[in-house]
Amino acid sequence: MASIDISGLVKDYHDRAGNRTRVLDGIDLSITGETFVSIVGPSGSGKTTLLNIVSGIESHTAGNVSLRAGDRDARVGYVFQDPRLLPWRTVDQNLSFVQHDRDGWAERAQHYLDLVGLGHLGDRFPAQLSGGQQQRVGIARAFSVEPDILLMDEPFSHLDAMTSRTLREHLERIWLESRRTVMFVTHDVTEAVQLSDRIVVLAPGGHVHETIEVDLPRPRRASDPAVAVLQAEVLARFEVLEARAAAARAEVPA
């Protein structure tokens, strides 16, 4: 069983003049098993930094991060904000490129492309796809490496409302079919409620403000009253936090 364990995580940035800015201030977080966890928070609360540190793209200043699957290191799949496909490789070749395990990758790739509804477009170049299709390829790519842990950084934020709703439904369906430990960063509270088992709210300054368990049946629909009620409730709490963050920003001269 896969797990992400974060304890006492601290991240400082230093600017050119040598001033220190603390973006993450002692994060403790543990995600275990086939759980879908969303990280939400106002901008500047360090969501993306946290995800980048977990994935190993960025280093951290203090604390521990461990990604385990049973008694070995976990394998990670990543979905970025933008598709980040190699423009000179076809869809199939883009999926092939990230495989650790050459055996049977073609079937895996085909399987996940089918799940996102792009099974027939494997020989297209990214430039020949729409933005939404490219992002679906990005999702299929992340699942196709059979990751123990899936990290997602606001994967739908660059898409229009219709496309991102369809993609959320795609994502939930794939996840239900092939469950992983997911850490999903978003600024969109309704999206978090629809997708997650648990929502971790980060506060400005980089610490965990609160954790909300979402215990609603799946598959969920945005139009489901229970979902809508919870969305409204979380949104209200989140707005208080954002107002406080804005006030704090106004007090500190830039």
Place this chain on the structure above:
Amino acid sequence: MTATAIPPAPTRTGPAPTPRRPSRTRALVGPALALLASVATMLLVWQLAVVLGDRVPSLADTIDRLSAEQASGDLWGNVAVSMNRFVLGLVVALVVGTALGVLMGLSRFAENALTDLTMAGLAAPAVIWALLTTMWFGFGWLTPVVTVFLAALPFVMVNIAKAVRAVPSDLLLVARAFGVSRTEVLRHVVAPAVAGSTVAAVRFAIMSAWNGLLLAEWFGSTSGVGWRSRYWYDANQLDGFLAWVLVFIAFLVLVDQVVLGPVERRLTRWRSV
């Protein structure tokens, strides 16, 4: 055909987009140090060529010869003669080329009619114009002037046509919708759009014309910088020839770095912001 469909080089002058953080002093000292090292290396390579190839004259000999040319009045005299021819041919090429280029940019018919001829003009080496004009006009002023004109013309046409096509029609519509005046449109919409290709037109025209001028004077003239370099070559005095090569290079560096470079940077500032 050569280097026409290319935007002006951001590489030579603009800073490399590496996201490292250089301190202010390093940012200034770095390029200067690099330039210094670069010049030192070039001199070293020259010195190596002097030692290894027994026909290559040394830097000291070349400089000596250059100052002798200056003392005898041959340097500035020939430069002045050549500049007259160069400027005359270039200005005519710019005027004619701009007229034809604007025509090509505005009318599809003119574009179709002139593109193949322009391509042929770009592909023809300047030496052929130099040789033909020498046969046609003999050793007079027409030979270099016509060569300069013919060498520069297709470059002006192609790049001016490109400049005209670069005027954004959608922005013109926006301007019209907001009732912006004609001069304002010219200043804020048309001028910035055509600036890059126009500078490119002038730059390519100068480089090609200069090359043509030297060849025309080499084959068909009894004065000018090209003739003077041939004089030393025929006398088998390579230090004299090399002294003039330094003049040729100095001219190009001057035009590129001192005249066109700053103009181009100013006109295309908005791109890098």
Place this chain on the structure above:
Amino acid sequence: MSTLVAARPSVGRSKSRRPASAPRWLVSSGALVVAVLAWGIASAVVDDNIAPGPLEVLERVVDITVSGAALDNFASSIVKILAGFGLAMLAGLPIGFAMGRSRFLSSYFSMPLFVLGNVPGLTYAVFGLVIFGVGATGPIVVSALVAVPFVAINVAEGVRSVDGKLLRMCQAFGRSPADVVRHVYLPAITAFVFVGVRYGFAMAWKVEALTEVFGARDGVGFMIRRAYQEFQVADMLAWTTLFVVAMVLIERGLAALESRLFAWRKDLA
């Protein structure tokens, strides 16, 4: 010779906003016919050996082509250019890679490359002849020197164009440096190098031909020089015509190849 610029693969933005009129081929061939007619009339008016008419030149073109002289001399010139380009690649690839990765080296090489790319062809021709004599070495070295800046500057641009986001994607998926070079850097560089070669080719060939004008045993430039010395203007024009036609055909061929090889590019897709 010509100014040196990085040949960024052009982003196709030439949307036609004019209505279609007479077919393109009709207009362009019509213009060619008019140009040739004007030439014919001018030569009839001058009526001198130094201004042969188009028919006379065409006759010479046919003679030269049928006798095999065209093939021999063009082959000789092109082999020299290819050899020169091979050398230019060997030197230009590492220089360009270094320039793309280091700001210092980029400044360091920019001056010599500017000089190499902008020195008038006359200089190359004379030094090629003086140092290497009339053999094939002079034109080969000269075309290599002319091509190096085109290759190097475009490799540097290609390296700089590699998207940092793609590199981080590779890191997130745990790709090896070898994979990154092969799948990210190489494809990015090839497109740029190809464009550089396309533009460098015309430049290199002109200077190579000029070197042959100054001294060679064969090649197109040499044939032009010989015709000039024998005062055979029709021959000169015939060789020039062949040169221009060959150049335009090669340029079109390379452009077509480019759009096939780089089908992934947005503007071509």
